[in-house]
Amino acid sequence: MKIKYLNFKNQWLEEKKDLLPIIDKILESGDYVGVNASEVIKFEKNLKRIFSRNVVTVNSGTDALTLGMYVAGIRRGDEVITTSNSYIASTATIVHLGAKPVFADVLPDQNIDPSAIQRLITKKTKAIMAVHLTGRSCDMDSILKIARKNNLLVIEDCAQAFGSKFGGKLCGTFGDVGCFSTHPLKNFNGMGDGGFVITKKAVIAKIISRLRNHGLKTRDKADIFGYNSRLDNIQAGILNFRLQNIKNIINKRRSNARYFFNNLDKRFIFVPKEKKKEFNTYHLFVIQVPERDKLMKFLKKKGIECYIHYPVPIHLQKIFKKQKFDLKNTISQSKRILSIPIHQGLSKKQLKYTTDTINSFYAKQNSSIRSF
Numbered sequence: 031m032k033i034k035y036l037n038f039k040n041q042w043l044e045e046k047k048d049l050l051p052i053i054d055k056i057l058e059s060g061d062y063v064g065v066n067a068s069e070v071i072k073f074e075k076n077l078k079r080i081f082s083r084n085v086v087t088v089n090s091g092t093d094a095l096t097l098g099m100y101v102a103g104i105r106r107g108d109e110v111i112t113t114s115n116s117y118i119a120s121t122a123t124i125v126h127l128g129a130k131p132v133f134a135d136v137l138p139d140q141n142i143d144p145s146a147i148q149r150l151i152t153k154k155t156k157a158i159m160a161v162h163l164t165g166r167s168c169d170m171d172s173i174l175k176i177a178r179k180n181n182l183l184v185i186e187d188c189a190q191a192f193g194s195k196f197g198g199k200l201c202g203t204f205g206d207v208g209c210f211s212t213h214p215l216k217n218f219n220g221m222g223d224g225g226f227v228i229t230k231k232a233v234i235a236k237i238i239s240r241l242r243n244h245g246l247k248t249r250d251k252a253d254i255f256g257y258n259s260r261l262d263n264i265q266a267g268i269l270n271f272r273l274q275n276i277k278n279i280i281n282k283r284r285s286n287a288r289y290f291f292n293n294l295d296k297r298f299i300f301v302p303k304e305k306k307k308e309f310n311t312y313h314l315f316v317i318q319v320p321e322r323d324k325l326m327k328f329l330k331k332k333g334i335e336c337y338i339h340y341p342v343p344i345h346l347q348k349i350f351k352k353q354k355f356d357l358k359n360t361i362s363q364s365k366r367i368l369s370i371p372i373h374q375g376l377s378k379k380q381l382k383y384t385t386d387t388i389n390s391f392y393a394k395q396n397s398s399i400r401s402f
């Protein structure tokens with residue numbers, strides 16, 4: 031049996047009949063790029079309805095973070111506390127603003143450890159960037175409490191967490207800005223780069239909205255210099271279409287996760303449970319296992335495609351070679367984590383095959399492998 035990590039071809043074949051006419055209509059209209067393009071406006075309205083926040087679309091999750099943080103108030107010399115086990119873009123955006131990333135260690139569930147944040151706060155600390163990794167919300171109660179006590183901004187990296195919740199509240203609605211990506215690899219995905227920022231403050235939305243379009247106030251007038259970071263109309267059209275189905279995708283991923291929870295051999299395989307307050311969307315399903323590299327090779331031989339998110343924690347990249355951080359959990363997790371396929375297109379048979387294959391790897395090993 032062959033199990034792909036993601037299956038874009040199938041996604042396309044399922045949607046083709048409905049989606050081609052939508053794309054065709056946009057192509058015929060000639061309305062391709064512009065902040066007032068029809069599908070872009072419609073997409074921002076749709077998102078506003080979902081999040082009850084101001085929404086500005088941009089052309090990537092990375093730009094959502096950069097513009098979101100900048101307009102929220104992060105400047106040169108500020109310190110931003112975040113995690114090292116993220117996609118490299120979350121830290122890169124801090125660096126590009128001239129701010130300094132300060133890495134906190136993580137909990138067993140891979141998200142930032144609030145008790146580690148407190149210890150890292152200095153006079154220069156300006157913000158906490160919470161990365162909701164794998165589609166699981168960070169502990170926003172504790173993070174907001176620390177932020178309020180220390181007068182810090184809260185930036186949410188929601189690139190992996192569209193639709194995820196904490197205490198019934200959507201990720202992205204807790205902080206000063208919530209920054210999302212609609213890159214093809216995300217659960218809620220376009221067919222090219224894309225992203226958006228949500229914020230309670232109308233003035234933040236207004237400035238981001240200018241900055242993404244060369245700083246222009248009207249067609250010919252600018253008060254500030256900006257960038258080119260618009261979402262294009264075809265992406266917006268695809269996203270409007272896919273938005274209608276995102277609940278089903280999330281439900282299917284959650285049901286796949288339930289299957290894994292119930293059937294993976296817990297003596298060898300650790301998967302952090304979904305806590306009471308969490309509603310996880312399972313952008314990734316990460317198992318933490320001994321003999322990870324061997325298991326990965328074994329699964330590849332058996333036709334199961336897996337990835338590691340991420341094999342090199344950001345603080346161990348060459349860029350940081352002069353700085354030392356004490357991140358025990360981050361490092362030990364980086365050697366044990368493995369993302370197994372969980373996408374919405376998996377059949378019952380494929381889920382069973384994946385589970386049985388992983389369990390069989392450990393059943394075959396001798397007692398030298400320690401359980402958790």
Ligand SMILES: *Cc1c(COP(=O)(O)O)cnc(C)c1O
Nearest residue numbers: 090091092117119120189211213
């Ligand atoms: C994908 C991702 C980003 C970057 O989003 P792009 O749209 O690819 O720029 C940032 N942070 C995290 C955690 C991501 O997974």
